[in-house]
Amino acid sequence: SQQGEEDPQALSIQEGENATMNCSYKTSINNLQWYRQNSGRGLVHLILIRSNEREKHSGRLRVTLDTSKKSSSLLITASRAADTASYFCATDAIGGRRALTFGSGTRLQVQP
Amino acid sequence: EPEVTQTPSHQVTQMGQEVILRCVPISNHLYFYWYRQILGQKVEFLVSFYNNEISEKSEIFDDQFSVERPDGSNFTLKIRSTKLEDSAMYFCASSEETSREQFFGPGTRLTVL
Secondary structure: OOOOEEEOOEEEEEOOOOEEEEEEOOOOEEEEEEEEEOOOOOEEEEEEEEOOOOEEEEOOEEEEEEOOOOEEEEEEOOOOHHHOEEEEEEEEEOOOOOOOEEOOOEEEEEEO | OOOOEEEOOEEEEOOOOOEEEEEEOOOOOOEEEEEEEOOOOOEEEEEEEEOOEEEEEOOOOOOOEEEEOOOOOOEEEEEOOOOHHHOEEEEEEEEOOOOOOOEEOOOEEEEEO
16 A cells, blocks of 8 residues: 555445544654545645654544554544545655655545 | 635646646745645645745656745745646645644646646
8 A cells, every 4th residue: 555545445424423534654754644625625634643642632533643553543423414525644754854645535425 | 714825726728838826825834835636646745845945845846847935925836838737736735834734725726728
């Protein structure tokens, strides 16, 4: 897999259920960020987790990071129809570089 | 809440023409970026800009691309001679000097005919 690969590629759930998306990466990272993109629109920043952090919360979002497995997960609890979007992880490498490497994304469909 | 803005939202141009995509980053941010997303593909990094110079660039950012901060608020991406394969959504982003969080604009959809 390539740097920043999410799985599943697509996820369909009912409103109120939890959605879990995973991201794997290959190189050592400084930070990992999650973004949301509604169809044909811009990228909305959701959360950043540093390489020395293991878990972070923001509202209904919970992100975990396992640097030994080079993976992260994004959990959205009590999903809403408005959460329907594509979700991407993006990493920046160790060192001074700020360029983000994006994954292919998970398309989440929340059925009302 | 402050946000990154981009103009135009959609640009149609003929192959070989020059285009300039414009961005207004968040006002207290000092790092600026351009990314692109070809339809159905991943978001790809093009270039970052700090202290009035390019700080990083990808292999995609060849001699046909250039960036400029012409004044205190705008950040532009110029494509000198557009090709069909330049058709994509172009995103501008910005971040604070001390933070790695990058905030993206809504994008400019470039269509090269």
